[in-house]
Amino acid sequence: MSGAAQRPRPTALAARRTRLRVLVIQVLAFSLVATLLGRLYYLQVVEGGSYQARAASQSVRDIVQQPERGLIVDAEGRPLVANRTAWVVSVDRTTLGRLSDRGQELVLRRVARAVGVKERRVRARLVDCGSEGARPRLCWNGSPYQPVPVAEDVAQEVALRVLEQPEDYPGVLAEQQSVRSYPAPYGVNLAHVLGYLSPVTSDELAAATEEGDETLNGASVVGRAGVEQTYDRWLRGVPGHRSVTVDAQGRVRSDAGLVGARPGDTLVTSIDAKVQSVVERQLARTIRTARRTHDKVTGRNYEADSGAVVVLETGTGRVVAMASQPTYDPSAWVGGISTGELDRLYAADSDNPLLGRATQGQFAPGSTWKPVMSVAALEHGYSPATRLDCSSGLQVGNRWFKNYESASYGSMGFDRALQLSCDTFFYRLALRYWQAGGGDPTDVDAPDPLVEGAQAFGFGSATGVDLPGEASGRIADREWKKRYYREMKDYYCAIDADPGDASPFMRLFAHEFCLEGWYYRAGDAVNFSIGQGDTLVTPLQLARAYAALGNGGTLYEPRVAKAIVDPQGRLVREIEPEVAGKVPATRATMRYVDQALLGTTTVGTMSWRMTGFPLDRVQIRSKTGTAEVQGKQSTSWVASYDENFVVVMMVSQAGTGSGTSGPAVRAIWESLYGVRGETVDTARAAIPGVVPPRRLPTFTNDGSVLPPRRKR
Numbered sequence: 004m005s006g007a008a009q010r011p012r013p014t015a016l017a018a019r020r021t022r023l024r025v026l027v028i029q030v031l032a033f034s035l036v037a038t039l040l041g042r043l044y045y046l047q048v049v050e051g052g053s054y055q056a057r058a059a060s061q062s063v064r065d066i067v068q069q070p071e072r073g074l075i076v077d078a079e080g081r082p083l084v085a086n087r088t089a090w091v092v093s094v095d096r097t098t099l100g101r102l103s104d105r106g107q108e109l110v111l112r113r114v115a116r117a118v119g120v121k122e123r124r125v126r127a128r129l130v131d132c133g134s135e136g137a138r139p140r141l142c143w144n145g146s147p148y149q150p151v152p153v154a155e156d157v158a159q160e161v162a163l164r165v166l167e168q169p170e171d172y173p174g175v176l177a178e179q180q181s182v183r184s185y186p187a188p189y190g191v192n193l194a195h196v197l198g199y200l201s202p203v204t205s206d207e208l209a210a211a212t213e214e215g216d217e218t219l220n221g222a223s224v225v226g227r228a229g230v231e232q233t234y235d236r237w238l239r240g241v242p243g244h245r246s247v248t249v250d251a252q253g254r255v256r257s258d259a260g261l262v263g264a265r266p267g268d269t270l271v272t273s274i275d276a277k278v279q280s281v282v283e284r285q286l287a288r289t290i291r292t293a294r295r296t297h298d299k300v301t302g303r304n305y306e307a308d309s310g311a312v313v314v315l316e317t318g319t320g321r322v323v324a325m326a327s328q329p330t331y332d333p334s335a336w337v338g339g340i341s342t343g344e345l346d347r348l349y350a351a352d353s354d355n356p357l358l359g360r361a362t363q364g365q366f367a368p369g370s371t372w373k374p375v376m377s378v379a380a381l382e383h384g385y386s387p388a389t390r391l392d393c394s395s396g397l398q399v400g401n402r403w404f405k406n407y408e409s410a411s412y413g414s415m416g417f418d419r420a421l422q423l424s425c426d427t428f429f430y431r432l433a434l435r436y437w438q439a440g441g442g443d444p445t446d447v448d449a450p451d452p453l454v455e456g457a458q459a460f461g462f463g464s465a466t467g468v469d470l471p472g473e474a475s476g477r478i479a480d481r482e483w484k485k486r487y488y489r490e491m492k493d494y495y496c497a498i499d500a501d502p503g504d505a506s507p508f509m510r511l512f513a514h515e516f517c518l519e520g521w522y523y524r525a526g527d528a529v530n531f532s533i534g535q536g537d538t539l540v541t542p543l544q545l546a547r548a549y550a551a552l553g554n555g556g557t558l559y560e561p562r563v564a565k566a567i568v569d570p571q572g573r574l575v576r577e578i579e580p581e582v583a584g585k586v587p588a589t590r591a592t593m594r595y596v597d598q599a600l601l602g603t604t605t606v607g608t609m610s611w612r613m614t615g616f617p618l619d620r621v622q623i624r625s626k627t628g629t630a631e632v633q634g635k636q637s638t639s640w641v642a643s644y645d646e647n648f649v650v651v652m653m654v655s656q657a658g659t660g661s662g663t664s665g666p667a668v669r670a671i672w673e674s675l676y677g678v679r680g681e682t683v684d685t686a687r688a689a690i691p692g693v694v695p696p697r698r699l700p701t702f703t704n705d706g707s708v709l710p711p712r713r714k715r
Contacts, residue, residue, distance in 0.1 A: 073239075084231070194229075274325075368540045466560060607625075
């Protein structure tokens with residue numbers, strides 16, 4: 004047979020199977036096409052609007068519009084902190100990115116030269132915070148679509164040059180923005196009360212985001228000290244948003260809408276700028292005079308390294324004036340403080356000007372402590388009839404404790420002891436209490452009425468003033484001494500074991516401390532009674548205690564702020580003084596000490612500084628203090644008050660109380676009442692009508708602030 008005759012033929016069954024396979028493939032292909040068409044219809048028709056909206060939203064970006072910060076005014080409506088417009092030079096990184104590397108380098112070099120900033124600093128400002136190479140305090144924390152400020156508060160001619168030569172400065176903007184200004188009515192500084200601003204940190208921004216706080220953003224500035232920090236959330240306002248459309252490359256094409264920023268609220272304070280001016284001038288003058296005065300004890304002029312003055316309302320605890328030296332210029336932070344300026348503020352020879360001595364400085368109170376001790380003693384076994392010897396000295400243990408300048412005045416009561424500031428009178432009180440408590444230096448739980456009396460006046464704890472960073476002071480009682488011993492034992496025992504180049508005093512102190520440093524001996528008790536030793540107070544704590552002496556025993560939490568007012572002049576919140584406690588003393592006791600301190604001004608240690616002052620019309624109570632500090636010159640104190648005001652002044656390493664601080668305290672009282680010679684002319688008083696206004700300033704529709712309306 005031939006080969007062709009032997010080839011097999013397809014059967015009918017095989018043909019049918021082939022046709023079936025083709026049909027299945029056709030059905031599958033049709034189903035796939037139908038599915039794709041259906042999905043396309045769903046995306047384009049059914050969900051088309053939704054996807055179109057999403058696409059549109061991705062091409063719109065929000066640029067934050069910073070609000071104008073709220074004003075800070077004094078009790079009469081005078082602006083203490085305001086705002087002004089300043090030229091700011093910014094770089095649009097989107098536009099800059101379109102240039103070649105060489106073009107970008109030339110532009111940034113021109114900008115740096117024009118604004119007087121180093122080129123590397125300009126480049127650092129353009130780096131997003133959190134990215135590689137970002138420098139803290141310089142990196143950009145705001146929107147990536149927002150022009151980045153590289154120089155603030157630049158000269159107008161520089162800004163105009165940028166605006167008039169756009170071909171030389173592509174992507175560089177110059178515009179006016181609101182920045183902090185300090186009008187300084189009557190030349191006041193008030194830096195430690197007002198505070199300053201600096202850019203928000205990443206941690207603060209993250210915390211605000213977590214809390215849902217929309218008033219903070221990456222380009223915000225926040226308060227860092229003073230009332231700027233305490234009342235920051237009212238002062239900062241609410242940011243606005245400018246929406247812009249961008250293309251796929253992120254380039255801005257057009258504006259899409261604007262939500263305006265809401266300005267911050269105004270903070271009305273109880274500060275009186277006129278009184279503040281007097282206080283600052285008197286403090287600065289006292290320090291200058293002290294530095295020219297010879298100290299007979301040390302054989303050199305007084306260093307007068309720091310000082311503070313506090314003026315309070317006696318009946319409310321409101322702060323009328325508060326000054327501290329050394330100080331700083333709060334405007335140094337406007338536009339960002341330079342590294343050089345920061346270095347100067349923190350330099351070893353600057354005496355730490357950022358530390359507000361009125362609330363953060365801690366000093367031995369000296370004899371200004373004695374009225375507190377008198378109240379405590381009169382409430383624990385003694386009476387106005389008590390007589391103790393004011394001898395030239397008193398033997399306590401193995402040490403002779405001398406009266407000031409070894410004076411001896413004989414037997415006297417509490418009133419005369421306060422007026423003459425007799426140390427040995429109070430030594431005897433303290434020694435008797437120490438002996439009555441068992442006389443055991445190791446008994447931490449022994450009762451001590453004098454310590455309890457100091458605590459009752461609020462010493463040893465913060466006053467609660469509405470300023471950040473307040474120090475609590477220190478009551479150096481038995482518990483404190485044991486706690487301090489545990490903390491410092493290893494340090495002093497190491498010196499005792501190997502004195503090295505330690506001074507003879509330090510060697511002796513380290514040896515005694517290592518052996519029995521936690522003992523509370525009779526010498527500690529008598530030192531405590533006259534405000535010496537390890538007890539420390541702040542000037543504000545002392546002022547509050549003297550206010551309590553003047554108002555019958557009420558301790559207030561001092562307040563700088565009086566009210567918060569919105570941009571339309573409507574009251575948002577009134578800030579009333581809060582009572583922190585009540586001194587547990589009878590009215591008779593408080594009255595007795597009050598009258599004794601009136602005698603200090605008329606016949607006591609302050610009288611020689613008040614000669615010719617009309618004390619019959621302005622009845623000032625006072626107490627002087629000269630606190631001796633180991634290794635330093637004496638600290639000068641004068642604490643004084645009447646029914647309206649408390650005036651406390653302290654100058655560190657400046658000599659005696661009345662000798663150094665007396666003239667300034669008198670000058671402050673003269674300004675408060677308009678005293679000229681022996682005449683009281685309230686029309687010349689720093690505060691109209693003498694008494695601080697109870698009403699708030701008047702906020703008018705045109706934005707101006709007028710003095711409070713006073714009752715006729």
